[in-house]
Amino acid sequence: MTLQRKLRFALCAVSITACATTFAQYGGTRTQQLDPVVEKIVKEANENSQLENLAFQLLDVVGPRLVGTPQMNKANDWAVKTFQSWGLEAEKQQFGEWRGWERGVSHIDMTSPRLKTLAGTQLAWSPSTKGKAIEGEVIVLPTFKDSADFVAWLPKVKGKYVMTSMYQPTGRPDHDWEKYARPESFEQMKKERDSLVQVYNGNISKTGYSANSIPGKLEEAGALGVLSSFWSREFGANKIFGARTSKVPSVDISLEDYGLLYRLAKNGIIPKVKIETSSKDLGTVPSFNTIAQIKGTELPNEYVILSAHLDSWEGGSGATDNGTGTLAMMEVARVLKAVFPNPKRTILIGLWGSEEQGLNGSRAFVLDNPEIIEKTQAVFNLDNGTGRVENINGSGFVHAYDFIGRWMQAVPNHITKDIKTTFPGSPGGGGSDHASFVAAGIPAFMLSSLSWGYFNNTWHTNLDTYDKLVFDDLRYNVILTAVMAYKAAQEDKLVDREQRVMPTGGGRGDSSWPAIRQPRRTGVGY
Known part of the structure; x- marks a missing residue:
């Protein structure tokens, strides 16, 4: 400011x-x-x-x-x-x-290629699996040429769990790299991460949808659920916001376990997960x-x-x-x-x-x-x-x-x-x-x-x-x-x-006194 x-x-x-x-x-x-x-x-x-x-x-x-x-x-x-x-x-x-909405128990387990209970939880207002443990293969978003390519790919998500977040190249926060890494290693990591961010954002843009609207399209196409990981750039910390689906579960998975699923899927060893969520919609x-x-x-x-x-x-x-x-x-x-x-x-x-x-x-x-x-x-x-x-x-x-x-x-x-x-x-x-x-x-x-x-x-x-x-x-x-x-x-x-008189005149600092805004008195989620 x-x-x-x-x-x-x-x-x-x-x-x-x-x-x-x-x-x-x-x-x-x-x-x-x-x-x-x-x-x-x-x-x-x-x-x-x-x-x-x-x-x-x-x-x-x-x-x-x-x-x-x-x-x-x-x-x-x-x-x-x-x-x-x-x-x-x-x-x-x-x-x-x-x-x-009332949160219930979340069970997220990888069942193939080996057994592992995954660290994660359903997002706020996530739909439940209605007491069932539903198993399915995990797939990642491929590289899209354009929105038509995305539409043509959508039928492939039916009956599968879809990973929608960017893969993180490191699970170490920057302060850990600054403390221990050689400067050139730290710079190389940041360049790699910046490149991945650019590629990910560009790929999302080519779908014709935003990262927030894609889960709804996956749900419409018959996906079993949406897997995401919103890492907060600290050891063990993920940000947990609201679900963007209305019928199938949306879960956030720790950076470590999300990375595991992603690497398996990208290398052709298709992982399977079983998810059970028991949240309740209370009207x-x-x-x-x-x-x-x-x-x-x-x-x-x-x-x-x-x-x-x-x-x-x-x-x-x-x-x-x-x-x-x-x-x-x-x-x-x-x-x-x-x-x-x-x-x-x-x-x-x-x-x-x-x-x-x-x-x-x-x-x-x-x-x-x-x-x-x-x-x-x-x-x-x-x-x-x-x-x-x-x-x-x-x-x-x-x-x-x-x-x-x-x-x-x-x-x-x-x-x-x-x-x-x-x-x-x-x-x-x-x-x-x-x-x-x-x-x-x-x-x-x-x-x-x-x-x-x-x-x-x-x-x-x-x-x-x-x-x-x-x-x-x-x-x-x-x-x-x-x-x-x-x-x-x-x-x-x-x-x-x-x-105070707020600055005017065409400069970057120009602004006006904020106006009174109406509250949302009725809401359904995020």
């Missing part, structure tokens, strides 16, 4: 002693005297943290939270019950409906947001919103996307209710549904609650992994430097010392739920976290599980968010919402 102007500040390194923070500045020392409420927030978050227990309940007991599944509904109910146990008002609010089911609040005393109809999406994909347990954001915002609510139960403004917690399909829950909330949106002071959003916050962008609001800077000054320096800020920044275009509010002109901010290998290791992968959480960093985020929410709630008046 290119910005015309960047203003950054970093508060200096500190060490905590009791309730005061001391740091070196200009050769001397100065003490940061914390607001008594901030002292209580720090103490409650550190000494009575519920993060580990919340994580266990959400990630291990409830599990992944795909929109339309019983687990998503269970997560909504669990969140409501948990908020209520802390004395908060809470409820589920329906915003739409989705195709209901159309309602989709919800979970909304909780700590009611304001002086200005109850003005709001500070704590934002995180509760839904996830299905590969792991949705730990860092976005279990971490959900857990942190729930813990912020618990801490504030315990130490500051009577804020001036209402503190509202929104745990959104169907973010993964296009910010549907938060977009619906914005459109369905104009009276709340009109009087929202600020929105704080967490949604990019387990790391402590390292960046805050002003989202294009001209005066964000003033009020964000003021609120951050109340946070203990050891929490903020490494946070970089960009003001006025640029409005988010749709990467997470804060964008739904920014589009409506509301000061909404993504609290962007350290990576911890997020995009390759856990983002939408089978490895996004409890063990990837870093609770020490999450406690930092709880303190930061709780203090900023407290200060935002206590402001004398609503902050200035003036928007």
